[in-house]
Amino acid sequence: MIGMAIIAVLLCVNFAACSNDDDPTEEKEKTGLVGTWQGKFDYGNGEYQIAIFTFTSDGKFTEVFKGYEDGEDYNKTFKGTYTYDEYSKKIETKVTKDNEVDIDEYYVKSISATTLIINDWSNKDDIDGEVFIRQ
Secondary structure, three states: OHHHHHHHHHHHHHHHHOOOOOOOOHHHHHHHHOEEEEEEEEEEOOEEEEEEEEEOOOOEEEEEEEEEEOOEEEEEEEEEEEEEEOOOOEEEEEEEEOOEEEEEEEEEEEEOOOEEEEEEHHHOOOOOOEEEEEO
């Protein structure tokens, strides 16, 4: 009887220790990306751009660009879809601009609860990245 109780306890401990919940998965990474992120970029001479990216859990993407350039304010909004590949850290966005599908690719340098740092995919090895703050 005591032997069976010891075996039962050992089996319970072993099953609990086999949990793999801490491994990163694509869904966890995607969930970390989901939300609204804002970056502000100063180009000098009073010119700037605010970029706002919104990623939804169902793969929809919105980008808003606000700023001041060539003496004029602008505000543009584009909608589309995105995919995120956990292993390559690649975000691919597809939005319609001027009746054409525009595909952009980004490399996620780092992501946390408050900060997203990305580069254009073609410049993924650059040390610096564009910094976005979760809104």
